[in-house]
Amino acid sequence: MLLNVWITSTFQNKNEMEFRNPYFGLDELYAQHRFQSSVYPKIVNEPKLAAQISSAEPDKVFPVDLHQWLSDFGRLSPPDRRLQVSKDIHTIIQHNVLDYGMEKCAIAIRLPARGDSLPHPYTLPPAGDTVRLSICELDAKRPLKERTLSWSQRPPCVRQLAPVDAKIGGEIELEPFACKSGSYLTYQISCAEDSPGCNVDVWMNHNQTWGTHTF
Template identity: 65%
Template sequence: MPQKRKNFEALAFLEDDEYGGSRGDVGYNKPQSNKVSIIIAAGLMMFFVVDICVFISVARLLLEARYTAEDPQNMEFRNPYIGLDELYSYHKVKPSRYNALINEPRFSAQISPAEPSRVFPIDAHRWMSDFGVLSPPDRHLQVTRDIHTIVQFNVLDYGMEKCALTLRLPERGAVMPHPYSLPETGDVVSLDICELDVKRPLKEHELSWSTRPACIRNLGPLEAKIGGQVEMKAVECKSGSFIGYQISCTERSPECNVDVWTNHNQTWGVFINQYQTV
């Protein structure tokens, strides 16, 4: 028995030597493990600190952009017809021929010198349907001694860049979808047309006599015919541009009293004829 015990102890010592030391030496690895853990923890902490700093920086940039961004009213309108100017400049492409097209006002609003701050009702013919509120494409032309009408057009079509302001009035007694009124006497209505400085879309809900755009050119009187159509001289109108006019009674005809509505079925009132230029 003593011999067997001695052999067992000798075997135990041999096993310890094979693994580089006694079992009591295992504790020497703890400092190295702690060092690795500290490095990992420090790395994670640094990552979270950097992440938070980046998040704060992005949030600050977004907040600054929100309050200092360029006014959308001043943003550039990009040309959707890329390369067409260059294409047609070579005169090697023969374009198709198109008839004049009708461009109805993007909006029509009334202003009054008698009530300088008044904003007239907008979209008066809107109605409630099963799908919500619908706005028909009706445009109101109302011109009296105290009421002027401002119309604005958006020229979109490329190569149709010659525009002629046109006015069409119904016959007396004509059946119309909306009530209308014309001067009681005479067959001609004299209207004063003034071109406005409207290079950007106008804000209908802010438009009044006090906030109206400046008149940059008086186009002279337009002698509108009751039951007929009158067209002014065509002028250049670049694709993508906005043009607008103020319509009022002339001094020699202060009681012009025109009140008609334009709709998608019958083009009464004022609109633009666009003619091909390429």
């Protein structure tokens, strides 16, 4: 006799499943205050995703993985991330906070100097020493899908940060904040309202962290 058994899941959508803590038991261990947490210097956390959207073309999905190349081992995708902002184009970045205990983060923006030799062409405003940017925290606590992300499909803004004067040829670090291990941080970067023609286009990678990253 053949017995058929069906197993149904209570999760109809995988996006509803919780992120389990890989550092099992550490919260309870340190809650006893018998052990002192280690202190480490800050590390750079590059964005998992940096995607462009356009207010002038609300349904446009920008190309993904532009620097993919064919090697002897197949197609490879370098960890390049693009920061591009102009009057119409905005960049959405998303970071994943991974490390346990290193749960104090700060957004940083680093721009090349005029005349720097970089692996990829870049654009900076024709004049001035700073670029005024607007940063908005988005309501996105799970990984975004870059291949479907557009202006019309972007997550809503939940908190507007103060305008940032990013330094050409330098780095600026914003005020640190608490960031829980395992969480996602998502931001939309635009030209500030009083600087609609800021026009920045730079690429970041694991060797030269131009653009945006977190500590």
